[in-house]
Amino acid sequence: MRIDLHTHSTASDGTDTPAELVRNAAAAGLDVVALTDHDGVGGHAEAVAALPAGLTLVTGAELSCRLDGVPLHMLAYLFDAAEPEFARARDFVRDDREPRAREMVAKLNALGVPVTWERVAAIAAGGAVGRPHVAAAMVELGVVRTVSEAFTPEWLANDGRAYAEKHEFDPFEAIRLVKAAGGVTVLAHPLAFKRGQCVSDSAIAELASAGLDGVEVDHMDHDAPTRARLRGLAAELGLLPTGSSDYHGSRKTCVLGEFTTDPEIYGEITRRATGAFPVPGAGGC
Incomplete structure (x- = not known):
């Protein structure tokens, strides 16, 4: 199995x-x-x-x-x-993803990378937008060769130059919520x-x-x-x-x-x- x-x-x-x-x-x-x-x-x-x-x-x-x-x-x-x-x-955390992605796009633009929010949103195609979608747009522009290469301190890694914070669960609260929902x-x-x-x-x-x-x-x-x-x-x-x-x-x-x-x-x-x-x-x- x-x-x-x-x-x-x-x-x-x-x-x-x-x-x-x-x-x-x-x-x-x-x-x-x-x-x-x-x-x-x-x-x-x-x-x-x-x-x-x-x-x-x-x-x-x-x-x-x-x-x-x-x-x-x-x-x-x-x-x-x-x-x-x-x-x-979940909705609160998910809804914070768009403003966060927009902030990363703005930071990339300030670094001279012409990524657009419209292209990132199109790559996400209605899904919960995240760093991989921003990274995919960077790959299309030839800024990096692969999505993984965008996850470096130079670009989108935690605390990287174009990183943006997002709302996240406290893990103890997450455990409580999941358990209360039978999970x-x-x-x-x-x-x-x-x-x-x-x-x-x-x-x-x-x-x-x-x-x-x-x-x-x-x-x-x-x-x-x-x-x-x-x-x-x-x-x-x-x-x-x-x-x-x-x-x-x-x-x-x-x-x-x-x-x-x-x-x-x-x-x-x-x-x-x-x-x-x-x-x-x-x-x-």
Whole structure:
């Protein structure tokens, strides 16, 4: 059984539509895939409608958080998307993405890069606009060769010259909101140091005490020693260790199913969730 619990579609910063994503997941030989777009659930309905027979969809979201100035992402699974308090909080974070992207465009313009908001918005195509869309516009102009090259201190990395702050969840509040909506929380790629500063082991322990369910261990941004360290920390703290691709379509080099979650861990996630259930495919179009 092959289970990938972290993917993105055009509802945020992926390049596959939700329908394309589930079809591609089935073609990649996955049995279970989670759709975890940034701070929103706008792709869920399309993914469910297109879900091929033999593939199960886990609905979720990746929440933008910050703890003591350090950015972190939290995967939320199988929550009740209609629960009003959590829905309002997601909308607030998601709606802040446009003014933030506009600010990054303005900073790039001041640095002599002729990126336009209109082009960034067109690349986002109605999804939750973010740095990858700004980076894609920079690639089109030949400022950088790849989206990844835009995520440097020179440009869009945290505290980079064209970086702009955004509203983010407090992770302890995020855990509370997800739990109240019947969901399960997993800290995403917590030791991806090449992305910038990461939270400490003691901070992860505090989050575990507050109800965090798991930690993403097997991920493209964790080398083998880091994965071993995280697996040990998860065992020490009683956290569920997961594995995922963090698939973004053609925007990143990772592929569906590059890393996967143990079926027993997946079973425990589904047992803990009370807000929603995995959706089995019935042969979508």
